[in-house]
Amino acid sequence: MSSRGTWWRLPWLLLFxxxxxxxxxxxxxFYVGKSAGERTAHETHVVLMRKDERSVITVMPDYEGPxxxxxxxxxxxxxxxxxxxxxxKREFVDRVDQISAPRFHEWWEVDPxxxxxxxxxxxxxxxxxxxxxxxxxxxPTPSGGPVVPRELFTNVKPDYKDGEYTFSLVTAGQPLAPAxxxxxxxxxxxxxxxxxxxxxxxxSFVVAEVDPKRIELVGSNRAQLSPIRYESEKPFExxxxxxxxxxxxxxxxxxxxxxxxxxxxxxxxxxxxxAPTNVELDIAVKERTGEFYAALxxxxxxxxxEAILSEYAWHSAGCGEPCPNAALQASELMSLxxxxxxxxxxxxxxxxxxxxxxxxxxxxxxxxxxxxxxNLQPKRKRELDRERRIAxxxxxxxxxxxxxxxRFHHRYDRNNLPNDIQIGAAAAVRGGIGVPKGxxxxxxxxxxxxxxNRFQIRFNAFHPWAGMQKCEKQARFRWGRAPRTYRGLRKTxxxxxxxxxxxxxxxxxxxxxxxxxxxxLPGRAAAAAVDAAAQAAADASAQKPKSCACSAPGAHANAAxxxxxxxxxxxxxxFRRRRANAGR
Numbered sequence: 001m002s003s004r005g006t007w008w009r010l011p012w013l014l015l016f017x018x019x020x021x022x023x024x025x026x027x028x029x030f031y032v033g034k035s036a037g038e039r040t041a042h043e044t045h046v047v048l049m050r051k052d053e054r055s056v057i058t059v060m061p062d063y064e065g066p067x068x069x070x071x072x073x074x075x076x077x078x079x080x081x082x083x084x085x086x087x088x089k090r091e092f093v094d095r096v097d098q099i100s101a102p103r104f105h106e107w108w109e110v111d112p113x114x115x116x117x118x119x120x121x122x123x124x125x126x127x128x129x130x131x132x133x134x135x136x137x138x139x140p141t142p143s144g145g146p147v148v149p150r151e152l153f154t155n156v157k158p159d160y161k162d163g164e165y166t167f168s169l170v171t172a173g174q175p176l177a178p179a180x181x182x183x184x185x186x187x188x189x190x191x192x193x194x195x196x197x198x199x200x201x202x203x204s205f206v207v208a209e210v211d212p213k214r215i216e217l218v219g220s221n222r223a224q225l226s227p228i229r230y231e232s233e234k235p236f237e238x239x240x241x242x243x244x245x246x247x248x249x250x251x252x253x254x255x256x257x258x259x260x261x262x263x264x265x266x267x268x269x270x271x272x273x274x275a276p277t278n279v280e281l282d283i284a285v286k287e288r289t290g291e292f293y294a295a296l297x298x299x300x301x302x303x304x305x306e307a308i309l310s311e312y313a314w315h316s317a318g319c320g321e322p323c324p325n326a327a328l329q330a331s332e333l334m335s336l337x338x339x340x341x342x343x344x345x346x347x348x349x350x351x352x353x354x355x356x357x358x359x360x361x362x363x364x365x366x367x368x369x370x371x372x373x374x375n376l377q378p379k380r381k382r383e384l385d386r387e388r389r390i391a392x393x394x395x396x397x398x399x400x401x402x403x404x405x406x407r408f409h410h411r412y413d414r415n416n417l418p419n420d421i422q423i424g425a426a427a428a429v430r431g432g433i434g435v436p437k438g439x440x441x442x443x444x445x446x447x448x449x450x451x452x453n454r455f456q457i458r459f460n461a462f463h464p465w466a467g468m469q470k471c472e473k474q475a476r477f478r479w480g481r482a483p484r485t486y487r488g489l490r491k492t493x494x495x496x497x498x499x500x501x502x503x504x505x506x507x508x509x510x511x512x513x514x515x516x517x518x519x520x521l522p523g524r525a526a527a528a529a530v531d532a533a534a535q536a537a538a539d540a541s542a543q544k545p546k547s548c549a550c551s552a553p554g555a556h557a558n559a560a561x562x563x564x565x566x567x568x569x570x571x572x573x574x575f576r577r578r579r580a581n582a583g584r
Contacts (some may be wrong), residue, residue: 027061028239029074030194030246032185039065041244043253043499045093047227048236048423049337049403050260054344055236056337060093060227062499067212067221071185072165074206075198075240077232078172084231084340085169085206087161090216092335093227095328096257099319100312100407101494102275102457104289107436107479108486109464113471118480120435121322121492151394152387158335164214164226170205180207191246198240206230231340239421253499254410258423259336259403264313264453266408268424273307275300275457277432278445280513282524283461285506286493292459292511293495294503297411299519305416312407313429313453320456321433324492330394333401342397354392404453411498432456439477445514457495 028046031039040063047058059074110118170179176195177187187195195205208228215223241254258265266272275296285292300307314320319327334342342350357365365384369377406426410417431447433454441462447455462479482490508521515523 027244027247027252028059028241029061029072030191030243031063031065031070031072032180032187032191033066033068033070034184035066035068037066037068038249039063039070040247040249041252042250043255043497044244045097045227045255045257046239047093047096047257047259047336048265049341050235050258050265051341053233053235054341055232055234056229056340057232057236058088058093058227058229058336060090060225062218062222062224063210063215064219064222067215067223069184069209069212071180071183071207071209072225072228073176073180073243074208074228074230075195075203075243076206076230077234077236078202078204079233080169080204080206080230082167082169085167086229087163087165088227088229088335089159089161090224090226092159092332095325095332096336096405097255097496098325098494099323099328100257100314100405100456101324101496102289102293102311102459103320103322103324103495104281104286104459104461104493105322106283106286106482107441107460107462108482109462109476110478110480110483111467112465112469112474112476112478118435118478121481122320123481149388149391149395151391151398154394154398155329155331156334156394156397157331158339159331160335161226164211165208165228166211168207168209170207172199172202172204175199176205179205183207183209188246194243194246198243203240229337231337237423239423241417242420251411251413254412254421256408256421256423258406259316259333260406260425261403263425264404264428265406265423266310266426267308267410268422269419270410270421271304271307272310272408272426273300273304274429274431274447274455275309275311276445276516276519277447277455277457277459278434278443278514279459279516280441281459281461282511282513283463285459285511286461288506289459289493290495290498290501291503292506292508293457294498294501295506296508296519297409297498298503299508299521301411301416303519305412308408308410308421310406310408310429310455311457312405313455314405315453316401316403316405321458322492324494328405330398330401333403334397338397338401342400345400350396351393352396354389406453428453430454432458436460436462436479437477441479 027041027044031041033039041061042064044059044061046060049056055077057076061072063070105121168179168183170176176199177192180187198205206228210225215225217223239254239256244252275293281292297309300309312320316328316333319325330338365381368384369380372380410421428450429447430450430453431445433456434443436443441460443460463482465476482488508519511524512521513524515521
């Protein structure tokens with residue numbers, strides 16, 4: 001599974017599939033309006049949570065077009081009900097995007113005189129100490145009572161949003177066109193034809209009418225819509241992206257995230273590829289990581305237009321090395337679908353009996369009650385029991401809400417997505433991790449099979465030690481986190497919002513230092529060696545004697561001195577004439 005050779009070994013779809021291809025785009029649905037005007041989507045994020053046979057799907061598209069009445073139509077499994085359709089806050093999908101996006105990481109050479117192994121950015125714990133009383137983290141009470149468990153303060157409640165959409169459901173077997181017409185929307189003949197295969201397959205349609213006053217504008221005619229979530233008792237295995245043809249214009253971005261308790265996921269009916277990782281870049285790319293990655297993706301697509309990029313696979317308890325943001329929290333996982341899985345559990349699982357108190361817990365409880373008057377002790381005992389119940393239930397939710405987060409990404413137009421994307425489980429992989437070694441920054445760029453998923457797209461830049469060296473025995477070229485004296489912005493830059501990034505201003509061939517042979521990128525060191533060889537050849541050619549240009553040593557210097565003297569003489573003569581004329 002080498003990332004260097006993947007592109008040349010990827011399988012291609014059968015020529016027959018290409019011959020009968022029908023165009024599609026990223027949005028697994030389409031827009032309809034009550035007035036004339038083009039309504040399009042440029043980038044769509046889809047979050048799929050799978051557990052046992054159940055699925056929760058969240059779709060978050062952008063929108064460009066007139067801001068009068070319009071609606072988003074999504075094909076959904078036949079068992080979806082209106083009660084299972086919800087609106088989420090954008091921040092939940094944005095957070096999954098942030099932790100899984102390709103990232104730019106800076107490495108700093110540690111002080112050569114400092115002993116020990118260098119500390120890495122991801123070795124710092126961002127979590128509060130559960131035994132600290134600061135910010136409600138828990139801790140012994142002033143009376144010496146029991147330690148308050150941190151689970152008591154963990155938010156495990158899902159968070160929904162109201163007001164942006166009005167939902168209705170056109171159930172399986174019910175014609176879509178008349179239902180939309182009753183709301184003032186008209187389906188074109190092309191739309192009726194595109195919808196027909198999904199209707200024949202027994203799918204229903206969610207109609208999400210948008211309130212233009214409640215959406216977030218990102219331009220004069222462009223908006224970011226809130227995510228729409230729906231639930232199904234069936235495993236969701238196919239993204240119905242072909243319907244997006246009805247709202248297509250140019251290239252489209254589709255980013256899919258799959259959250260599953262045990263497995264990584266990828267496309268099953270398209271070639272999958274790993275984007276180059278652990279590649280060294282020019283530091284100038286740092287704040288323009290999105291532009292660089294967009295240009296790199298275009299380069300990869302020219303090699304294999306139908307390849308779908310695997311970009312991330314990691315346990316939800318982490319977020320990569322380094323983390324662009326904190327790992328996903330329980331409330332975020334519950335909002336993305338965890339609550340649906342929890343509700344399906346038997347009561348004896350969700351409300352399991354409390355275990356008996358340990359001897360230490362009994363002593364702590366007696367101490368907490370003993371400082372109170374006898375008449376207040378029963379009330380405090382009930383409070384302690386309630387807190388213990390909440391903490392125990394929350395602990396169970398935290399244990400159950402653990403997932404492998406997979407991310408894959410495709411950019412396409414009418415020509416390179418002939419079929420809906422089928423999703424299936426894939427083997428665990430690792431890549432884009434590790435610590436560079438030595439002056440040459442040696443680090444593996446391979447993506448290989450593994451027992452656990454630890455894969456990310458990481459681009460590297462290096463800062464050699466520039467301080468004074470005050471010891472005799474120095475340990476050079478050890479790479480770690482930024483020094484304490486660094487005053488720059490401590491941020492991990494990521495490739496995000498790719499549909500709006502400039503894709504031509506940064507040329508990968510000019511900023512990639514590590515050779516990437518599969519993409520024809522020689523790397524800066526190789527390019528510099530070629531330039532040096534060419535310059536050496538040119539210098540050698542210039543030093544060869546010419547048959548008609550023989551001269552004695554120093555002839556060129558003497559000729560130059562003669563011309564310089566003549567010029568100075570003319571200038572002096574002219575200056576003397578001006579002075580003479582001025583004295584008349």
